Structure formats: structure tokens, C-alpha cells
Amino acid sequence: MRFNYPKKDVYYDQIHHKHPTGKHRNLTVLIPLLFALHSVNVTEAQADTRIFTKSTFNNGLQQNTLTGKITDENGNPIKGATIRIENTSIQAESASDGSFSIPSTGITPNQKIVITSIGYQSRTMTVGNTRNFQITLSSNQTDLEEVVIVGYGTQKKENLTGAVDVLSGKALADRPANNIADLIKGASPNMNINIGMRGGEPGSASSWNVRGVGSINGSSSPLILVDGVEMDINTLDPESVASVSILKDASAAAVYGSRAPFGVVLITTKKGEKSDGANIAYSNNLSTSKALNLPSFIDSYTWATAYNQAAANAGVTAIYSAEQMERIKGYLDGTFEHEYDPNNPIANVFHGRRNGNANYDWPQILMGNSPFSQKHNVNVSGGSERTQYYISGGYSKQNGTYAFGYDFYKRYNFISNISTQVTDWLKLNSSIKYANSATDFPMGETTVGREHTFREMQTFAPMMPYYNINGTVQSPLVRLLESSGRDKANHGDFLASLGGEFEPVKGWKTIVNYNYNSKNSKFSANPKPVMVELGNGAFGNIGKPNSSLTTGFAEEVYKLFNAVTSYEQNINEHYFKVMLGYEQEERKYSGLNATGTGLITDEVPSLSTSLGEITTSDRLWHWATRGAFGRLNYNYQEKYLIELSGRYNGSSKFPKKNRFGFFPSGSIGYTISK
Secondary structure, eight states: OOOOOOGGGEEEESSOOOOTTSOOOBHHHHHHHHHHHHOOOOOOSOTTOEEEESSOOOTTTTTSEEEEEEEOTTSOBOTTOEEEETTSSOEEEOOTTSEEEEEOTTOOTTOEEEEEOTTBOOEEEEOTTOSEEEEEOOBOHHHHTOEEEETTEEEEGGGOOSOEEEEEGGGTTTOOOSSHHHHHTTTSTTEEEEEOTTTTSTTOOEEEEESSOOOSSSOOOOEEEETTEEOOGGGSOGGGEEEEEEEOSHHHHGGGGGGOTTOEEEEEEOOOOOOSSOEEEEEEEEEEOOOTTOOOOOOHHHHHHHHHHHHHHHTSOOSSOHHHHHHHHHHHHTSOOSSSOTTSOOOSTTTHHHHOOOOOOHHHHHHOOOOEEEEEEEEEEEEOSSEEEEEEEEEEEEEOOOSSSOOEEEEEEEEEEEEEEOSSSEEEEEEEEEEEEEEEEEOOSTTSOTHHHHHHHHHSOTTSOSBOTTSOBOOHHHHHHHHOOEEEEEEEEEEEEEEEEEEEETTEEEEEEEEEEEEEEEEEEOOOOOEEEOTTSOEEEOSOSSOEEEEEEEEEEEEEEEEEEEEEEEETTEEEEEEEEEEEEEEEEEEEEEEEESBSOSSSOOSTTBOSOEEEEEEEEEEEEEEEEEEEEEEETTTEEEEEEEEEEEETTSOGGGOEEEEEEEEEEEOTTO
């Protein structure tokens, strides 16, 4: 290998040419130095040739460093850009002048450099033999100019002054979610989604909260709208969601008035686009699940010893007698074959955890199942120049983790979004959403709910017997899950929306929508005794005291009408947009329940086979709101931003003299980058 310097840095002297410093440097003197500093072979072309350089040696940095400069399209340096060697941990950040330096040790010519910076399109380059890079990044105009959904309209992302978070595209893609809460969980800062007391059940709903607690006693949930309409989001197929906008502060949410004191979540479903033909897509998710961090019991002897030590420390009588401790020890080493004392058999469904001598890991036995769940979706989309469509159907089934008995959630979905450009100034939209869901759960023990079953799994000690000496099941929890009464529900949710968009003059658009939502529910609960054979041959009851049936039907109808008109204009870099709207909504509920006792048989529970008392009850309620709202947006050169909005809203929930209120807001912004 030859060690070369640029001609401008090298002086050749056959005789006595002096270096600028006035000293001669002979090649024979430089050779050892070159070996030491560069570890390369240097060949001598002429023994008497002298080489002088302007540069000083720097321990090989010129050979073992990748350097360069990052600039934008106008040649301005970009500070803080990340320069990373792909598939390695090697990276650096550009300085204020755009320069960077990366050690090149171990980097091969085939590896790639990835350059990223906020607001710019990322760039990937091959290292090759280059050691100094001049890199230009293009502005990411697509991100800056992205149009996001806000209250009753859209805005460019860079012109937002309110706190709005938008989730779409990659943020929502490839997330195996069974419901909307699972889809956006962890994807948006300060969007808190929590499970409730029965949150681990199949199909369980979650609570939503934006930026923490908003009310001491009441709900702090945000207003959640799907395509502008409030609906049960647990029935919506996540596969049909295109984007989610979260309006977090008062300035962004004030246009919704009293309905949105704790923020607004705007969910937009997918729409069709112009294409050469129909696009057909199918997706599925097949999975098994297991309870996370499910506790395991220690052996029964250690368990009993710990309890007795605690009792001794408290100065009270030992919980487990010396005789029982010997039985527990004997069962573990195989010298005592029974799970309880045959001479003093278990005589109560709850006594086995105290008087038994078995050794079972009950949480793993009762909840250690790995059930199979599935989710499928097929959709067709496309359209012509005038008409676009999106049609989707889905099926989902979740099974619970109980090892005995069963519980499940099942849902069917259908959605259709169709839009037609009738004329240059008129566009018609229609949307149909339908969902049917069903749940089936076991009833709880004795007089408490089923949520207590999991607690009992962890407190019924490992020495609780599983089997009687005659081979029948004595475990009350196994019997409860096997033969408990059922708590069933079926829900149908139908939503139809019709609307039109009018734009007689460019920039002036009016949108009118009417929405009709009908929900129908049927539910039944059949609590019943669950008999457990005990060690003494008697039977105890771990289920409900008596057999009964409670059944009911409910209907909920929601109607929403709104009309929104807006006008926008840009005059000499002054941008104005004015929006005015009117909205009216009404919700009515009616339900009828009946309970029958003394069932002839639990195999076919019904009111007509109830020999005992039959009671009925009903429930009726309704409410309505009406309001006018508006918003003014102004910006100059997209640098100085102002937004004013407000809503005059009334609710039937208040007395006539106090039904209406005005909810104003305002915000200003300054784009530093401009």
C-alpha cells in the first residue's frame, strides 16, 4: 500500500530544498514514523527524494473516522440530526454547524448510513470508500402540511394552537387489538386507559381519561365520537379505524361545549379512494392467551408454617395444629395418602382450606388455561372519479382463561362508507355501522359477584382438598366454575348516517348530517345453587341460595342533526377561516325487567316455569341538547396564529331557566421555525 498526500501538500527536493519551517525531513527518517502512526507500508520511489508536508500527523484519524456535514435544501446547517450506522449501535449527532464525526473502525463499505432529523425526510446512503460526506436533507412537507381532524372540521397540523394529538397510519397499523381501547393504549401521551374491576374478562370495557383526574365524584371520561357521532366504541372493529384525534385542552374542545369538559376523542373510520378496480383485503389474528404474572402457591407445609409463625408472633393460638402439620408433612412425603383426615372429614365447603392436608397450586389449576381466540376482517374498497366506497365485515371471539367451565365474548361487525360527487358543488355521503355482540360468564359464589372468584383462588390455601376419598370433586371453586349459573347478554347496535356537502363557491363549504342510532339489548341471569359433596358424605352449597331467573330487554334510540358552514380565504398571506354550526341531539331509553323464583328446572330457565314469586320493573329516561357554535382561525404567513371558538349550549337535564350556557375559548401561537 502506498501512503499518498495531495500534491498541494507535498514538496519534492532532490538536493537541499528546505521545508517552510526551515528544517530538512529525509524520507528515511519519516519511514519509522509512518509505520508507528499509520501502520501502513511505505515504499521509497527514490532513496534521495525528500518529502515535506504541510499537515501534522494525528494518529490516524483521517483513516479511521467518517466525517461530514448535514444541510437543508437551502444549504443551511442542520443541528441535532442523528447519523446512525444501520444495524449497529454506532451513531452521532450533528453539531450547530451541521458537522459530524463517527469512528469507522469495524465499518465495512457495504454498510449503510441512516440520517434522520425531525421535520426532514430520512435518508439512507451506502458507506462505500467515502470518508467525508456532504448530505442534504429534504423538508418533510407531508408531515408539516398534514391535515388533521378537529372539532367539526380539519386544520393543517402545523397551524394548530390547541393541544391535539393525532394517531394514524403506522401508529395504528399491525396492532392486534380486539377493541379501540387496546388499539390506542400506550400510543398517545396523557391518554390514560384503565381496566376496571372485571377488566380481565373477555370483551371487558376500559375507562378513558385525558390528563388525569377531572372530577372528585363524577366521571372524568372524554367525549368519544366516531365519524362525528357518539356511539359505543366497544362494538367498533379496530380494523376499520383510519385515524384518532385527541383534543386535550379547553381551547381545542370548547367547541363541543358542556359535553366535553374532559377532552374529546375523534375517531374516523376508513373511506374509499379512487382506484382502477376493487381492492380486497383480508386480515386475521389467531392467538392463545395466558394470565400474566399469575401467582403460584408455595407448598402446603411452608404455607402452614408461615401462618403458625405469624400466630406465635401475635401471641395467639396456632392456626394449624401439630396433628394437622404431621398430616401435611406425611401427604408431601407419601406416607399419608388422603387429602384430609378420614376420621374427621371436611363438613363445610369453606373448611377444607383450614382442615385439609393436600398440596395444590390453585391459581395455576383454576386459571392456568391457554385459550384460543380469533379475529378476522375482510374489506373491499375502491371507487371511480365520482363514487368511492369502503365495505368491511369482521368477526371476533375471545375466550377466557378459566380451566373449568367457560366464558367468552363474541362480536360481528359490518361497516359501509359510500360517497358520491353528484355535481361539482354537491357531494352525498352515507354510512352504515352494525355490530352484534354476545357475552357469557359464570355467576359468582354465594351472595357476591363473580369478581370475588379470583380472590378466592388466592386465599383458599394449598391444603384445600381437590377430591373426596370416593373420587368425587370436593373443591368448591372447581364445582363453582363447572356448574355455576350463567350471566348472558346480547347487544345489537345499528347506526345510519346520511349527509351532504355543498360548495357553491370555492372556499365556502356547508355540511349537513342526520344520524340515527338504535341499540337493542337482551340479558339474562340464572343464579342457582351449586352443590359440593363433602368428605362426610353431606352436600354444601357454594352457589347462590336459590334458583331464579332475571331477564330483560332494553332499547336506546339516539338522534343527531347538525349543520356546519365554513368559509376560508387567503389574502396576501393573511389566512382566515370562519366556521358556524348548529346541532341538536336526543337520546331515549326504555327497559323492562322481570325476575322469577322457584324454577321447576335449571335446565330450561324461564319465567313460565317459575313456581315462586314473579316481579317486574321498568326504566325510562331521556335527555336532549341543542346548541350553536363557531370558530375563527387566523394566521399570517403561517407564523402568527390565532384561534377563537365558543359554543352556546343547552341541556334538558337542567331547569328551564338554567339550561343554556356559553363556553368560549381562545389560543394563540407562534411558529418559531418560521
